[in-house]
Amino acid sequence: MELETSVYRPNVAVYDSPDGVEVRGRYDQIFAKILTREALSFVAELQREFRGHVRYAMECRKEARRRYNSGAVPGFDPSTKFIRDGDWICASVPPAVADRRVEITGPVERKMIINALNSGAKVFMADFEDALSPSWENLMRGHVNLKDAVDGSITFHDKSRNRVYKLNDQTAKLFVRPRGWHLPEAHILIDGEPATGCLVDFGLYFFHNYAKFRQTQGSGFGPFFYLPKMEHSREAKIWNSVFERAEKMAGIERGSIRATVLIETLPAVFQMNEILYELRDHSVGLNCGRWDYIFSYVKTFQSHPDRLLPDRVLVGMGQHFMRSYSDLLIRTCHKRGVHAMGGMAAQIPIRDDPKANEMALDLVRKDKLREVRAGHDGTWAAHPGLIPICMEAFTGHMGKSPNQIKSVKREDAAAITEEDLLQIPRGVRTLEGLRLNTRVGIQYLAAWLTGSGSVPLYNLMEDAATAEISRVQNWQWIRYGVELDGDGLGVRVTKELFGRVVEEEMERIEKEVGKDKFKKGMYKEACKMFTKQCTAPELDDFLTLAVYNHIVAHYPINNSRL
Ligand SMILES: CC(=O)SCCNC(=O)CCNC(=O)[C@H](O)C(C)(C)COP(=O)(O)OP(=O)(O)OC[C@H]1O[C@@H](n2cnc3c(N)ncnc32)[C@H](O)[C@@H]1OP(=O)(O)O
Numbered sequence: 001m002e003l004e005t006s007v008y009r010p011n012v013a014v015y016d017s018p019d020g021v022e023v024r025g026r027y028d029q030i031f032a033k034i035l036t037r038e039a040l041s042f043v044a045e046l047q048r049e050f051r052g053h054v055r056y057a058m059e060c061r062k063e064a065r066r067r068y069n070s071g072a073v074p075g076f077d078p079s080t081k082f083i084r085d086g087d088w089i090c091a092s093v094p095p096a097v098a099d100r101r102v103e104i105t106g107p108v109e110r111k112m113i114i115n116a117l118n119s120g121a122k123v124f125m126a127d128f129e130d131a132l133s134p135s136w137e138n139l140m141r142g143h144v145n146l147k148d149a150v151d152g153s154i155t156f157h158d159k160s161r162n163r164v165y166k167l168n169d170q171t172a173k174l175f176v177r178p179r180g181w182h183l184p185e186a187h188i189l190i191d192g193e194p195a196t197g198c199l200v201d202f203g204l205y206f207f208h209n210y211a212k213f214r215q216t217q218g219s220g221f222g223p224f225f226y227l228p229k230m231e232h233s234r235e236a237k238i239w240n241s242v243f244e245r246a247e248k249m250a251g252i253e254r255g256s257i258r259a260t261v262l263i264e265t266l267p268a269v270f271q272m273n274e275i276l277y278e279l280r281d282h283s284v285g286l287n288c289g290r291w292d293y294i295f296s297y298v299k300t301f302q303s304h305p306d307r308l309l310p311d312r313v314l315v316g317m318g319q320h321f322m323r324s325y326s327d328l329l330i331r332t333c334h335k336r337g338v339h340a341m342g343g344m345a346a347q348i349p350i351r352d353d354p355k356a357n358e359m360a361l362d363l364v365r366k367d368k369l370r371e372v373r374a375g376h377d378g379t380w381a382a383h384p385g386l387i388p389i390c391m392e393a394f395t396g397h398m399g400k401s402p403n404q405i406k407s408v409k410r411e412d413a414a415a416i417t418e419e420d421l422l423q424i425p426r427g428v429r430t431l432e433g434l435r436l437n438t439r440v441g442i443q444y445l446a447a448w449l450t451g452s453g454s455v456p457l458y459n460l461m462e463d464a465a466t467a468e469i470s471r472v473q474n475w476q477w478i479r480y481g482v483e484l485d486g487d488g489l490g491v492r493v494t495k496e497l498f499g500r501v502v503e504e505e506m507e508r509i510e511k512e513v514g515k516d517k518f519k520k521g522m523y524k525e526a527c528k529m530f531t532k533q534c535t536a537p538e539l540d541d542f543l544t545l546a547v548y549n550h551i552v553a554h555y556p557i558n559n560s561r562l
Pocket residue numbers: 104105106107111112113115116127130131291292344348381382383384454455456460461462463465466
């Protein structure tokens with residue numbers, strides 16, 4: 001089916017909502033096929049059953065933040081030692097996803113979905129999170145696209161190239177990543193309050209696709225999910241209960257739904273066993289979400305001036321704390337019988353410069369070789385052009401074995417300590433680092449405000465996680481007036497210096513993107529928001545949460561039942 005959402009006209013129709021559910025997003029006949037009374041009822045049931053648990057989990061996050069802000073550091077929880085020491089394993093891996101050596105990720109856009117499913121990767125992670133700006137239009141089109149993808153009917157006509165896209169016979173297995181627990185969905189009110197974003201994402205996708213998915217993609221299992229940004233196993237426990245609730249509603253066997261949890265917050269690295277334990281009937285492993293993990297390191301230590309990060313470009317997987325995290329994740333997953341997935345290299349192919357392209361591809365190759373040699377079972381690719389390199393690295397090492405779960409135990413990683421996981425990253429802090437964070441942060445935010453959640457900037461993939469690093473690093477350097485190395489040697493980062501950098505970088509952005517695009521885009525608004533965030537007395541928890549209201553578009557006429 002070709003997706004043609006209706007052109008805008010004043011709302012005269014409304015969604016058929018159950019009691020207590022109010023849809024405040026634009027009405028569209030195509031969206032109405034997703035927002036059915038039955039699907040909305042299911043979302044409302046999830047919201048009503050779990051909202052208290054979610055609220056409590058978010059309060060616990062705040063409480064932990066207060067402790068870290070008073071000088072505490074995260075560590076292993078003595079009260080759950082029995083789980084870490086126990087001999088349990090997770091449910092066995094569904095055959096359909098035993099081999100996940102290369103996974104491509106991308107937002108839930110129509111053409112991207114088709115390209116990703118056809119890309120030759122083993123898995124496609126369709127993203128409602130880091131790679132998506134969660135506007136009503138993006139979210140609802142995303143659901144329409146996924147439904148068409150699961151039933152195999154998805155097509156896309158690129159009119160500018162007169163090219164029609166459709167699915168190949170062989171496609172990647174689909175995983176869906178709902179938003180994190182912290183994000184609301186302001187266009188759907190349940191009992192007068194915005195719904196929890198991830199329950200909307202999960203609920204609508206599950207409701208419409210579970211049957212077809214299990215038949216065509218999961219060989220009796222599924223649907224499959226990626227779960228982002230958790231900080232504690234109590235959050236995994238909520239997901240486990242959500243899955244059980246969904247399985248019951250659908251009348252399918254317990255343990256059908258499977259999910260990989262991203263370990264992408266610093267507190268969560270101390271909870272990996274506990275997270276797997278909570279999800280042991282629904283787990284297909286853990287993944288190293290390296291970009292949010294770096295962001296979380298800064299956020300966790302926002303009140304620890306002795307733990308400042310060096311330039312963003314220097315915080316790679318070679319840093320001791322990052323290597324320790326990846327090694328311990330591999331050991332933990334393999335001990336529990338599940339996949340230990342690697343992460344995303346930020347380099348993307350560079351079309352117009354063969355030499356720079358070769359250098360970028362070489363960096364990706366090295367990153368993937370490091371991952372497979374360490375014992376990871378698969379990795380992420382940001383772009384179809386990187387899949388052959390990732391495949392070569394993993395297949396070169398694993399051969400025909402679908403994964404390394406049984407063959408690489410990494411017993412040596414049992415010696416990794418709290419100190420290893422928290423070790424301060426080494427490197428210089430430079431004016432160029434401050435400039436790059438600023439230039440990238442503003443351009444990313446401008447894109448996000450206009451509907452794009454992942455963009456190429458300076459030949460790298462930028463999404464919400466990488467933009468967060470830019471924001472919090474600037475905040476930290478300004479807050480503690482760090483002394484710069486390199487060109488800015490001896491100069492301290494102050495609000496005044498940052499103000500000058502912002503002005504100069506805005507001029508540079510205007511030159512680079514051209515006056516016309518600069519004027520039409522939301523660069524000035526983005527600059528204002530980014531500057532405010534970097535200079536705020538208190539660090540905001542999430543950039544995308546702080547600016548979310550700017551992409552909310554309510555249609556009150558929807559409610560008048562004309
Ligand atoms: C930190 C994390 O959370 S990582 C996970 C979240 N981030 C992501 O998923 C990022 C995914 N990647 C992307 O969004 C894109 O690759 C970008 C924005 C980085 C670069 O996009 P572009 O500049 O448009 O790439 P480019 O022009 O080279 O694309 C060439 C072709 O590849 C396709 N393509 C690019 N990336 C992807 C992808 N990830 N999935 C599917 N297709 C893709 C394009 O659609 C295009 O197709 P076409 O030739 O049929 O028109």
